[in-house]
Amino acid sequence: ANWDKVLQNIYQYYMNETPQRTKLIDVFLAFIAVVGALQFLYCILAGNYPFNAFLSGFGATVGQFVLTISLRIQTAAANKSDFPEVSPERAFADYVVCSLILHFFCVNFIN
């Protein structure tokens, strides 16, 4: 099979099957990914001297990224069967708690 067809199919599937709320989450994800990539680029270009600052900034983006993906997974209707005990509201509350913990650690680590 050829690659552009594969990509086209994925795009089509995404556009048609994803609900509005999830797309909103995806925009946030894209934003985090861009921020993380920029930080990494800056680290490569300008050196990593306050290494803890780089790590906490980058760790915050990575951590927030995976937490948001976890939220996205748990709120998607297709994954209902995987999480019988996690309602979307519960998922959101968990997300808030985890993000708070994450940011506490990052702020503490950045000094």
Next chain:
Amino acid sequence: MAVETPKGPALGYTTESTRALFRVVILCFIAAAAIASRLFSVIRFESIIHEFDPWFNFRATKYLVANGFHKFWDWFDDRTWHPLGRVTGGTLYPGLMVTSGAIYHALKTLTVPVDIRNICVLLAPACSGLTAFATYLLTNEMTTSPSAGLLAAIFMGIAPGYISRSVAGSYDNEAIAIFLLVFTFYLWIKALKLGSMLWGALCALFYGYMVASWGGYAFITCLLPVHALTLICMGRYSSRLYVSYTTWYALGTLASMQIPFVGFLPIKTSEHMPALGIFGFIQLIGFIEYVRSAISGRQFQTFLVTILVATFGLGLLGLVGLTSLGYIAPWSGRFYSLWDTGYAKIHIPIIASVSEHQPTAWPSYFFDLNFLVWLFPAGVYLCFQELRDEHVFVVVYALFGSYFSGVMVRLMLTLTPVVCVAAAMSASQILDTYLSWKSVVPAEEQEAPKKVRGGLRGVEKPNVGIYSPLTKVLVSGSILVYLLMFVSHCTWVTSNAYSSPSVVLASRMPDGSQHIIDDYREAYQWLRQNTKEDAKIMSWWDYGYQIGGMADRPTLVDNNTWNNTHIATVGKAMSSREEVSYEIMRQHEVDYVLVVFGGLLGYSGDDINKFLWMVRIAEGIWPDEVKERDFFTSQGEYRVDEGATDTMKNSLMYKMSYYNYASLFPPGQAADRVRQVRVPDQGPVINTIEEAYTSENWIIRIYKVKDLDNIGRDHVNAAAFERGQKKKKPTKKRGARVLRVD
């Protein structure tokens, strides 16, 4: 005990609450048993800190309580490693001290002022009760059997493999770490089962606490990724795994980096790379899973193969490249010696010199785990029968735990929890099968066979089950006997093997009464009261923490062996001739030298028996000046009697140990009770130091380093002059002299 619970319904107490009550009562009993069985040494001797390492933890805790948290966090300790000092805040795991400090302050607010020493002594027993509870929770995640959790809790509560490191007074990191280990595993299993972020975050928080407490956290750091990888390889990837693992890793890694001692290690060392690698891998798998639902099978295959091969290859290449370029540190020596078991002995004698770092012998498995050791494989086998995600965890943990415990004695400790869990699963399986009083066949079916008795036998469904009460009684009775034997074995082992405080030595008088040999504290107390506040004590590193803790004097080296060269310096001073050692001691401002000598009492852990390690460690740095070969006779024997080599007889350690020793005995009968040899009547002569103190049973001998001679002679001449050994007839001849330069 646990046998009672399944009987509940049969007796008519069917309510859930009665069972819950039973459980609570049983768990309380278990916690009480776990605590009580650890108190032998407190009751027999006194409430005192044992061993060596706990003395430092105790000292640090006292500092924390006295000076507050912030001072403790940047504590520069100038009373250890004398010329260098130690940045203590950045080189310890603060979890233990902070925990007992918090307990101290909590009790104080509750107006129950307890001495910090008692909190430190009793912290390990208290945590063992919690460990039993955590094991209960963990086991309940594994099986539906009502008795398994309780059995595991009592196993964990009294198993000697865990008691050995957590008796009252053993104020070591493991005291709290095993509870955190088991509880982190419980939270991980819970997070994995529910796929919940909150449980993942809790797991990360307790992982962070574990990192703050014990260097063994790397075991968790490696075990969870291995579990995740195993699940992925078994085709059991689920979004629950994604959620729990990534939450744990993202939060847990940041949490672990908050500890100054750990710092950037989670990014930079090879021990932490599995976790990072699986974190990346699981992102990839998650993405692939998403794409799989988006496109058709044929297209997906091309996609999958390309992506998988590319990223996996790239990741591996990157890891290898970064490691060989030096961005990621290779395995540290202590870890590496777990894989290459001969490594430490050849390259790092200081690791090999610790007795806990030896391979485990078979009997110690039976000694530490009794009948759990053969129920353990059965439990792991049972996990295979119903292989859910959490059972894979038990299998993986069992595999790794067994391997590591076989390599190193002290890692028996990390094996014990999984042994208790697996053994409880198999024991409860047996009990559940043989103790069910319900008949296996439902009532109406029991009637059925009578009616069709005339029919074909092959048509009847065979009733598989245990009917005979005799079998039930026999099997469950024998299990009960084993359980009882386990309890008595544990009590016996704890009482006899693991409850001696090593600071005081107990011996028996001929009439059976106990005789306490308290030389250590006697000598340390002498140092505390009769020397200057800042008198530097040189001793072998084993006693560094105790001197710091009990005598409260600065030491040159201690049990935190962070500077090998400094230890080798002390080793060189101990193993060289007096003139050489004197120079070293002057350079390091040593005031007193302390040696441990067990020759009079037959105390085998003395410095002469450790002497070869000092020589080896010194030889690693100064191969030209200290040679191990010189301490052996030409037949290759290590002797201390007449036949000892000159190097041995002239070494400072030999002289300090045997100085004046022969004068204790009638002529010709001076004997060393450890080496079982007769020592020469003419004892060694020492010139540069003088005996300052010798304890009652000659276990500790303390020497004072002499000041420089007043009129500039060297000490050998000065001492010879003092003894009146000057030459009778001073030679008139002019000796060979050198030109005066100044």
